[in-house]
Amino acid sequence: MDARGEIENTLFRWTWYFDMQQIDKIGECFSEDAEYEFDTGDIKVGREAIVEELRRRRARYGDSAPRHVNTNVFVAEQSDSEATVKSFVMAIASRGESDRQIIRPMSIWHDEFVNVNGAWLIRKRSVEV
Secondary structure (H helix, E strand, O other): OOHHHHHHHHHHHHHHHHHOOOHHHHHHHEEEEEEEEOOOOOEEEOHHHHHHHHHHHHHOOOOOOOEEEEEEEEEEEEOOOEEEEEEEEEEEEEEOOOOEEEEOOOEEEEEEEEEEOOEEEEEEEEEEO
16 A cells, blocks of 8 residues: 555544544554644643543443544645645534434544654644534
């Protein structure tokens, strides 16, 4: 798989792991020194801190299964070791007893990727709503 494919696959793995309640695996998408700025402005630094925050956020959904849809992946800059990527993400979730579907506002992920031993990992993410 080429670098673009690896980068896209990392984005898609993140959404798969989050939606399928495989939060322990979501850490595989981040470098050890990663930084994540959430849409609330909260910033977590380090893979473990990011995973714990994502675990907390995923728990809000309970047994309902949110679905994230990634689209318009734009690799703005890329070298052999780094890439700047932007993409749109939409989340669809069921909330409450009615299981009514809620579509959250479209977000933009601003990501910096780093190539670590052939694996393209997220080093920095900020979420814009």
